[in-house]
Amino acid sequence: TQKRIELAFGSKPEAFIKELVSVAEALLPPNRAELWKHRSLVRDFLKLGTRNVSSGPVTKVGEPSVRLDELPVLTTWHEDGGPFITLPLVYTENPITKKHNLGIYRMQVYDSRTAGLHWQIQKGGGFHYRAAEEMNQSLPVTVFLGGPPALIVSAIAPLPEDVPELVLASLLGGEKLRITKHPVGGAHRLVAEAEFALVGHAPPHERRPEGPFGDHYGYYSLKHDYPVFHCETIFHRRDAIYLATVVGKPKQEDFFLGDYLQLLLSPLFPLVMPSVRDLWSYGETGFHSLAAAVVRERYPREALVAGFRILGEGQLALTKFLILTDSPMDLRDFPRLLEHVLARVRWESDFFIFSNTSMDTLDYTSGKVNEGSKAILMGLGRPVRELPREFRGQLPTEVTRAEVFCAGCLVLTGAPYLRDPQQANRLAREPALEEWPLVVLHDDASVAASTTDFLWSTWTRFEPAGDIHAAETNVARHHLAYRAPIVIDARKKPTLPDELIVRDDIAKLVDRRWREYFQQ
Template sequence: MSAPQSMGQFVNDLEKRGWLRRIAEEVDPFLEVTALCDPVMKAGGPALLFEKTKGGGRPIAINLFGSRQRMAAALGVERLEDVAARIRAMMEMEIPDGLWAKVRSALPKLKQLAAFKPKEVKNASCQEVILEGARASLDILPILTCWPGDAGPFITLPQVITADPQTGRQNIGMYRMQKFGPQTTGMHWHRHKGGAAHLAKARALGQKLPVAVALGGPPATTYAACAPLPEAVDELMFSGFLLESPLRVTKAVSCDLLVPAEAEAVIEGYVDPAEPMRVEGPFGDHTGFYSLEDKYPVFHVTHITHRKDFIYPATIVGRPPMEDFYLGLATERIFLPLLQAVLPEVVDYHMPAEGVFHNLVFVAIDKQYPGHAFKVMNALWGTGQMMFAKVLVIVDKHVNVQDPQEAWWEALNHIDPQRDVLFTRGPADALDHAAQLPWLHSKMGLDGTRKTADEGFHRPWPERVEMTPEVQKKALDKLKKWGLA
């Protein structure tokens, strides 16, 4: 099994497996697509390809990543854990004696990473058609207005590409883009994001910031745009790692930014940091509530390039579970080895759909000493995007945190609220509407582990109620024979 090299290939692969449904009847990007897709997503339904959109617009592909199986197929694996296994294998190495021996042992790993450097090509599918000036209009895209309270149409599945004005190092992020007009959008750059950092540097240098927005391409690159990569890891190289071959890229027609050569379309332009910011939003967000209007930079379109017969990729977000849950699930599974490299006591973790990524995280640990759960809480709040986690629930290693019902049952049985709840303060996700301040909130950690005498607990700790495995197996066989299991 290999990862799809383009969105068209991914669509075809899903259709062959019976995981995609083509819809021939015309649909309206204004609210109707969301009304059609929301119940399909919540029911765990298939990917959808709307072949006709109102006004003669391009086809829309949606819910391509909307299941564990489709998310794995997007990355060319049977299970998401297979990607984690590749990362773990690259990280594991013997620790030999002597500094030079350590360096030599690391070289094969570094060479393996270097093998995924993007491959630049001149003839790119994404530039079969080149539009500029007045012809480079966003009106050619069937951009969705998702919810009744949205401020307008939003591009919801973009790969926004910028480069550090000083180093030239590129960043790709997934930031929603409100369409203001045929050639302007909002650029929803939160202050913690890479694009916002590049804009700040451009402002200090007194120059405009070139921007390219890729739509579609290899599904691995779409995923890489929303993955919480360490700053030193390039999204294009990470895409190559996921593809297990260098990502084909080409230079944008209006600037030096490298874009995925197999993208369906690329929107090119700039953000001028000297220009006043503009009110963007509201937008029906992944929290299930509208994120409120605020001021954000304005993106100006100068060129649009695309395949001759391109498909417009989109997603909708709202009350979970939605398609974005599976993009988050991929991150959870793939990045477990990196988290364990920092915190080896972590056995597993899970971000349930109801927690919308940043509101709730269950963590199972191999508890070794008094206060170990609190140590893990503080460490997680200081690690990458875990700094946004509002509630952390720490449980013992035998607890299956992939089952929130089991995790809550175990944790709530094991806590004494006065003893086992930790409050602290730290950065808030911009979409946390309940935060005390727009970028700052309190956080809560629950120590749901078994307590020990070293922690001042001297009562007997009870065991779980469980049936003898042999008896249970025989009983299950009888239930199956009777048609009751």
């Protein structure tokens, strides 16, 4: 929860980042007075990084035999392909540059010594593995379980490639991260305060089926081939605590951690991307499905420059749908943002769909893995239209319900996709919908009553190039110019994996034993 995150980290990391940004801006050009004014920052800088210690709690016990299957690994959803380690802090180093990556990549335990490594595209550990594989070498891998809360959060952080996660961990923890040598000379040093350290390697050119797995998008990601971790040694604390998390339809633990990291790192965005004033990714959509930014528009189409900059930055490159405005506002208030943009967008020039792009591995809306499309929607300057706030027309054929999500956005209950796959295309030319800039076709329009439900059920169920329709589309100067209404088909498609739904018997079991799990 938000309260527990505040208890774990307090306000100091956020204050440090803000002061760091203000110093960076004030010291251009450098001057002695500003340096002296922020001298306390130097002391904080000295606490960043790692500190070598002779030994640590994690090395107190070295298991004589490796038994991954004896760890209390969870099978969290009933259609999962097996038990998964859900909070593994996977540490690797680039075999050429030796720069490190610490990331959380789920691991399906196959047997006593092997587990899958779910290295998705655009992930640092996967880049390291590819470099090693091209050299026909195994990649040393160390998996930490547990440890300082700051270490776990830093592994989730969407840092640019080669920016060290261990430095962020020391910033969040307020002290240098203690590191100790591998007792028998392994490839990596060990985080001294971790609960477990699983030491091993990933051989080149070896793949095994991994999945299905109920993931944070709220669906089962399907079975695919991934690299394999071979565990050689297990170290752990005495009376070690096994850490795990359960992911699923938002909002879960990862949602609150993701929002905390966005708030923490948001002051850095204008520093590294000067045309971007604010940025927010929506955890309700799995983060990568939807993001919005406040950008600068100091000359014509500068906003588009900012959009391309965002889509070229680290894990932000996986963003599927990006909304841009040049008006300062709280991007977390999505209904207000969408109203603002819909009142200003010129569909013929401010809406872009890019086909044949990469897409997040967990997003199956295109029907292909890692492939799909992206969209940029811009609402800049002054309003160009009044937005409707109430639907007064007659429901089109095969539409059984209409609900307003916000001014300008109408949500409809349509026919099942398999029965009428072309319904969204026809609705874009429906006279009763002409005054609505944006129409979203759903299996159940009641999702409009909740921002969380609307965001999740819309942006996890459509792919821009395949599921967006317009009243009219013209080609001019190699640009697609659209005429509203724009209809998003967010009905469930056959390519979409099964939604994560809690079984009634499991829910009743948890309710019955709740006080046993969480004693007051």
